[in-house]
Amino acid sequence: MAVRNEEVAAVFDEIADLLEIRGDNPFRVRAYRNAARTVRSLGREVADLVAAGEDLTRLPGIGQDLAGKIREIVTTGTSATLEALRRELPPGLGALLRLPGLGPKRVAALHHELGIDSLEALRRAAEAGRLRGLPGFGPKTEARVLEAIRARLDTGRRFLLAEAEGWAEALVEHLRAARGVNEIVVAGSFRRRRETVGDLDILCTARDGAAVAAHFVGYERAAEVLSQGTTRSTIVLQNGLQVDLRVVEEGSFGAALHYFTGSKAHNIAVRRMGQQRGLKINEYGVFRGARRVAGSTEESVFRAVGLPWIPPELREDRGEIEAAQAGSLPRLVRREDLRGDLHCHTRASDGRSTLEEMAEAARAAGLEYLAFTEHSRSLRVARGLDAARLRAHVEAIRRLDERLEGIALLAGIEVEILEDGSLDLPDDVLAELDVVVGAVHSHFDLPRARQTRRILRAMDHPHFHILAHPSGRLLLQREPYDVDLARVIRHARERGCFLELNANPDRLDLDDVHCRMARDEGVLVAICSDAHSSLGFANLRYGVGQARRGWLGPEHVLNTRPLEELRRLLAGG
Ligand code: DGT
Numbered sequence: 001m002a003v004r005n006e007e008v009a010a011v012f013d014e015i016a017d018l019l020e021i022r023g024d025n026p027f028r029v030r031a032y033r034n035a036a037r038t039v040r041s042l043g044r045e046v047a048d049l050v051a052a053g054e055d056l057t058r059l060p061g062i063g064q065d066l067a068g069k070i071r072e073i074v075t076t077g078t079s080a081t082l083e084a085l086r087r088e089l090p091p092g093l094g095a096l097l098r099l100p101g102l103g104p105k106r107v108a109a110l111h112h113e114l115g116i117d118s119l120e121a122l123r124r125a126a127e128a129g130r131l132r133g134l135p136g137f138g139p140k141t142e143a144r145v146l147e148a149i150r151a152r153l154d155t156g157r158r159f160l161l162a163e164a165e166g167w168a169e170a171l172v173e174h175l176r177a178a179r180g181v182n183e184i185v186v187a188g189s190f191r192r193r194r195e196t197v198g199d200l201d202i203l204c205t206a207r208d209g210a211a212v213a214a215h216f217v218g219y220e221r222a223a224e225v226l227s228q229g230t231t232r233s234t235i236v237l238q239n240g241l242q243v244d245l246r247v248v249e250e251g252s253f254g255a256a257l258h259y260f261t262g263s264k265a266h267n268i269a270v271r272r273m274g275q276q277r278g279l280k281i282n283e284y285g286v287f288r289g290a291r292r293v294a295g296s297t298e299e300s301v302f303r304a305v306g307l308p309w310i311p312p313e314l315r316e317d318r319g320e321i322e323a324a325q326a327g328s329l330p331r332l333v334r335r336e337d338l339r340g341d342l343h344c345h346t347r348a349s350d351g352r353s354t355l356e357e358m359a360e361a362a363r364a365a366g367l368e369y370l371a372f373t374e375h376s377r378s379l380r381v382a383r384g385l386d387a388a389r390l391r392a393h394v395e396a397i398r399r400l401d402e403r404l405e406g407i408a409l410l411a412g413i414e415v416e417i418l419e420d421g422s423l424d425l426p427d428d429v430l431a432e433l434d435v436v437v438g439a440v441h442s443h444f445d446l447p448r449a450r451q452t453r454r455i456l457r458a459m460d461h462p463h464f465h466i467l468a469h470p471s472g473r474l475l476l477q478r479e480p481y482d483v484d485l486a487r488v489i490r491h492a493r494e495r496g497c498f499l500e501l502n503a504n505p506d507r508l509d510l511d512d513v514h515c516r517m518a519r520d521e522g523v524l525v526a527i528c529s530d531a532h533s534s535l536g537f538a539n540l541r542y543g544v545g546q547a548r549r550g551w552l553g554p555e556h557v558l559n560t561r562p563l564e565e566l567r568r569l570l571a572g573g
């Protein structure tokens with residue numbers, strides 16, 4: 001495979017970096033940087049010029065010496081000058097250079113003044129506050145460096161789906177600009193819509209794998225390149241998220257997509273089904289002997305083992321294969337199935353938008369109804385409403401509802417469930433509301449029996465409708481409180497109450513397993529945004545992803561119902 005301009009330029013850039021760290025002549029450093037720029041912006045492959053025997057010194061900034069180096073790089077893939085510099089300088093300096101905010105000048109200062117030659121040594125120095133005195137460093141740079149190293153060293157860390165999604169979308173957009181790229185899909189746990197992801201697994205098909213790899217590792221928000229090759233490359237993004245890119249051929253695309261979507265347990269189960277039919281299944285295709293019998297689409301892989309296509313959210317080997325065999329895969333809920341939202345906040349408590357802004361945003365998001373559910377008085381940090389403020393707020397909601405076309409506005413509350421299971425507002429004011437959402441925001445550490453009893457008692461209240469974020473967890477931050485959710489779910493069925501699936505990406509509470517338990521018990525789940533601003537309705541899609549992982553169809557979700565039916569259900573009918 002011919003050496004590409006990007007690779008030639010990368011060799012020159014690295015030579016310039018290392019010379020600069022060594023403290024070499026600035027003119028020499030600049031000559032290599034200029035050469036890198038010339039090659040990058042050439043518009044033709046420099047390897048073709050070399051092959052055609054053209055005179056490279058006619059290129060801007062390229063003299064005899066650099067022309068010779070270009071020929072050397074094009075034929076050997078590297079340069080003796082670079083290799084010598086790499087041997088001379090500590091290997092850890094490369095990792096320092098790739099940290100955001102550290103260029104060769106700063107790395108040189110770190111190396112010469114403090115003897116730093118690895119990420120670990122840099123972390124210790126930054127933590128001890130020894131960087132801020134160096135030329136080119138202040139306390140701000142020091143803090144930024146420390147943050148970048150911690151993100152980098154902290155492997156094994158997981159990321160919220162929503163955070164990963166922002167980075168994934170930007171990176172996919174970057175990849176679309178690479179020459180000759182066709183399909184691009186983010187597979188792995190991301191495609192299965194798990195609430196957190198360990199890393200991103202991106203698949204693409206392309207005419208020229210090396211070109212895509214070069215484009216990928218050149219991403220401006222990459223902090224480090226772990227490997228680069230024609231079929232597989234790996235980078236670490238500036239937030240510490242690792243990304244694997246695999247370039248596959250068209251005929252393998254479906255097999256690779258199936259393989260890298262996982263889960264591993266699902267893959268193993270499908271592969272075993274293949275074995276029973278004398279088929280070998282791997283990321284390259286489905287094979288009978290040496291012949292590939294399927295693999296260009298995911299459907300073809302499933303079809304080869306006698307199954308219909310299974311939605312990624314179900315692929316956890318939790319019964320989806322048996323259901324597919326029996327022809328009883330669920331029709332999973334979709335975002336468009338949601339007709340309303342039953343949990344949001346405005347400036348009346350701790351939201352940032354007005355009633356009107358929220359209503360208009362919900363309407364623009366395609367919702368037919370929206371319930372306003374401010375916090376109640378005991379939640380002082382959120383400026384919770386007492387009975388008088390709530391009554392005034394209900395008035396404002398009713399007035400706006402009269403005036404506003406295209407969406408029905410409901411008056412509700414997110415009422416505190418107090419330590420003893422009583423509700424935070426008098427019965428008569430709760431009775432005036434369309435919907436009462438109850439929530440635990442205090443006394444998280446009660447023993448299991450007491451916590452469970454507290455919540456069951458709240459659900460016994462005649463005006464109680466929906467239990468908000470039932471486990472109280474905050475993903476990657478706070479464990480759920482100790483509560484018997486199986487009992488809560490059974491009690492909800494007996495009492496005719498509902499459980500929320502809070503779609504805030506920090507919560508996604510209920511989790512997938514308990515969504516499925518609610519479904520099996522016949523308890524409807526309300527997928528709610530808990531929006532605190534007019535932008536918050538966008539989070540509904542994360543809730544839908546989690547609901548799908550919990551096998552919920554539209555019939556299992558409370559807010560897929562038309563308004564009249566919703567009102568009947570809330571009235572206990
Ligand atoms: P993550 O990244 O921890 O959130 O979870 P995944 O599911 O994305 O896992 P990852 O990134 O380690 O691997 C991506 C997919 O590749 C995984 O879902 C299934 C497939 N895979 C990885 N290792 C194996 C393996 O040893 N056997 C099989 N059958 N599949 C594997």
Ligand code: CA
Nearest residue numbers: 188189199200
């Ligand atoms: Ca992954």
Ligand code: CA
Nearest residue numbers: 199200201244
């Ligand atoms: Ca991976």
